[in-house]
Amino acid sequence: xxxxxxxxxxxxxxxxxxxxxxxxxxxxxxxxxxxxxxxxxxxxxxxxxxxxxxxxxxxxxxxxxxxxxxxxxxxxxxxxxxxxxxxxxxxxxxxxxxxxxxxxxxxxxxxxxxxxxxxxxxxxxxxxxxxxxxxxxxxxxxxxxxxxxxxxxxxxxxxxxxxxxxxxxxxxxxxxxxxxxxxxxxxxxxxxxxxxxxxxxxxxxxxxxxxxxxxxxxxxxxxxxxxxxxxxxxxxxxxxxxxxxxxxxxxxxxxxxxxxxxxxxxxxxxx
Ligand code: KIV
Numbered sequence: 001x002x003x004x005x006x007x008x009x010x011x012x013x014x015x016x017x018x019x020x021x022x023x024x025x026x027x028x029x030x031x032x033x034x035x036x037x038x039x040x041x042x043x044x045x046x047x048x049x050x051x052x053x054x055x056x057x058x059x060x061x062x063x064x065x066x067x068x069x070x071x072x073x074x075x076x077x078x079x080x081x082x083x084x085x086x087x088x089x090x091x092x093x094x095x096x097x098x099x100x101x102x103x104x105x106x107x108x109x110x111x112x113x114x115x116x117x118x119x120x121x122x123x124x125x126x127x128x129x130x131x132x133x134x135x136x137x138x139x140x141x142x143x144x145x146x147x148x149x150x151x152x153x154x155x156x157x158x159x160x161x162x163x164x165x166x167x168x169x170x171x172x173x174x175x176x177x178x179x180x181x182x183x184x185x186x187x188x189x190x191x192x193x194x195x196x197x198x199x200x201x202x203x204x205x206x207x208x209x210x211x212x213x214x215x216x217x218x219x220x221x222x223x224x225x226x227x228x229x230x231x232x233x234x235x236x237x238x239x240x241x242x243x244x245x246x247x248x249x250x251x252x253x254x255x256x257x258x259x260x261x262x263x264x265x266x267x268x269x270x271x
Contacts, residue, residue: 005082005113006041008136008180014041014213015202021181021214023084023204024222027053027070031219032077042204044084044116044216045071047146052220059145062088064102068110075111084138085112089146092117092126099126103135116183118144120170124177131178139174141167142208143186156207158187171195171203183216184208186233207233 006014014021023042026032027049035043049070050062064087071085085106092099103115114136117123127137142157151157158164167187174182181202184192189209196203196212205212220226221234227241254260 003039003080005080007082008114011041011181011202012200015200021202021204023214023216025049025216025218025220026074026077026083027219029073029077032074032081035219036078036081040081041214042082042084042216043074043078045074045086045110045112046116046218047086047088048218050088052218052226058148060089060148064088064091064105067091068105071106071110071112082113083111084114084116085110086116093119093123096126096129099123100129100133100135103130103137104133107135114138114180116140118146120167121173124173127174127177127179136180137178138204139171139179139182140185141170141174141182142184142191145185154186156186156188158191164188164191167191168195168198171199175199175201184212207231 011021021042022040023044024035024040025046025048026035026043027045032043045067047059047062047067049067050056050059053070054062067086067088071083075083087099087102087106091102099117106112106115115130116138117126118140120139120141127139130137143151143154145154148154158167168191171182179201181204182199184195184203184205186207189211192203192205192208193211202213204214204216206216217234221229222236223238223240224236225241225244230236251260
């Protein structure tokens with residue numbers, strides 16, 4: 001599908017027009033090329049790559065160089081999609097200067113069009129500085145996987161009134177600091193609705209209910225590649241895990257039965 005990447009102002013217009021925003025994670029050029037054939041609005045090179053690509057239990061070990069490497073691959077795969085680069089743990093929390101340098105590298109070396117940071121009130125100076133440097137920042141609040149140890153696990157956030165209030169204030173502070181959009185992850189639906197209605201900028205939800213301005217899923221979850229992972233907020237649109245196992249087993253069977261390759265699958269001398 002050939003079209004221009006969705007811009008930051010266009011995303012705002014989508015919220016204003018009540019048009020839902022679509023985002024999926026993507027980590028390599030092949031998936032990027034495939035997703036570039038759809039009319040998806042945003043591809044997020046999430047630090048979830050630490051779990052689904054690298055096999056870690058958390059996103060914490062991902063380095064900036066690794067995140068840039070994957071972002072560059074995704075950028076090569078699709079030139080017509082807005083790519084959001086995710087800054088890994090400890091590449092922006094130390095200071096606003098660190099945030100500008102890391103986020104700048106995402107644009108300069110990774111080819112991203114915008115950058116996502118986790119956190120609320122505590123990162124508004126970083127958001128402001130990036131914004132001043134011309135780097136569009138997407139916020140990410142609620143269940144923030146980089147704070148897994150503080151949260152005590154991947155747990156829904158904002159179930160209690162005080163915590164919900166903190167998440168609400170985080171959203172307001174991020175908008176005030178110049179974020180162009182906010183991911184709301186793992187929060188009750190009514191909090192997602194309240195934040196979405198109170199903000200001017202768009203929200204994109206993952207496990208945040210039906211009232212956010214858009215939705216995001218990890219592509220591997222949507223495709224059912226990890227058959228043991230099926231949280232409530234994930235809808236599987238395919239069972240590719242089963243397909244991969246069946247295809248690979250069929251290949252092994254064919255090689256052992258000496259029916260692969262067959263006569264049509266070999267090279268022959270000409271003449
Ligand atoms: O890293 C990631 O994939 C994310 C999404 C789940 C929003 O942050």
